[in-house]
Amino acid sequence: MKSNKFSQACLLDVSGELGAEARGILRDHVETYPAAMLEYDQILVQFKQLNALPPLESQVDQVSLERMKQQVKDSLHEAVHQQQKAARWRMMRRWFYRSMSMASGIAAAAVVMAGIYIVRQHIQAHQARVMDAENTFQEMAESHLPYQANTPIRLIRSRIEHLGGGNLFDAQSGAGSAGIMQLFNALDKIPISGTEDGESPPDNIQ
């Protein structure tokens, strides 16, 4: 056994920290070698010398010890109280932030939903206006088509057709006949360029 290992084992043994097996080996070694026995005894004396240091109770009166201990307890209670208070405050703050974030989320969702609703309403209103406009145009277009009876063009056309229908000299339409007669007279007075020169009138006039 090496010297330093031996002294360490002795120290552990006198300190009561050596296991049973190691203790048996050490005892055998000490009983076998007188020098080892001497060193063991020396370490034992040194260690006992340390144990001669008086315990705390013999150096300080019990009242002082209790008072100091109580001071430590009081300060601990205060520290624990402060810690619990801080923990409660942290929990409340966390709860508040969670509630706030939840409320914010709900509010944001409500705003988004309201926005979507408003946009949809706007789009629907726009589509309705477009539809109305289209219908109006359709109706207007249908109401002003040339073939309809009440349009000015149709009226003129029907009158012209009426005129061309052989009723020009109808006695019942005397006022109209007079007008047409005036029209024909006026047309007769218009000089036709090709006719006076002995040429035939252009095709487009016919």
Place this chain on the structure above:
Amino acid sequence: MDAQAVTVLLAQCQAGDKSAWDALVDAYWQRLYGFAWRSTKNRDLAHDLVQETFLRVVQKLERYDHRDKFDAWLFRILVNLIRDQSRSRVRRPVRSTVVDSNTGAEITDDMAGRTGHPSDPVHLQEDVQRLYEALEQLPEIDRQVLLLRHYGEMPFKDIAKMLHCPLGTVLARAHRALGKLRVTMEVSHEVE
């Protein structure tokens, strides 16, 4: 207190049970205070440091790894506080005032390097006084190991864990320190 009881107690402390904190103080205060007092050589300072140790426990208990021994963790906090305090004491010596429990008079002492405390109610025997003086002559790290073993009632294995060094190193320091103590005591006897 066995590991199971400590675990239960710590769980109660974490739940905010004040009586559990009281039980924790009752279980460890004396060991911590004895170690702190002999390390700092000042009763008031030792009291403050032990109180600060427990306050750190309140703050850090959630982060405590239950695989570690609680004693070792507790003493590690105290040792760190003592080390920090001694560093600041080197930079700026501090004076502390103590009230004598018997007379009620205020006694002030320098915290740097004074042996014992003038208000100690029990007069130490000469051998014990010499032993203290011999302890103070030891290098700090060696003295720390002996004080942790004696006042902290910690096994060398836990001291090694606490100081983050191998068990062999701690045992070697303890052996060396005990040898020096013995020599110092013998020399002082011869001088007398």
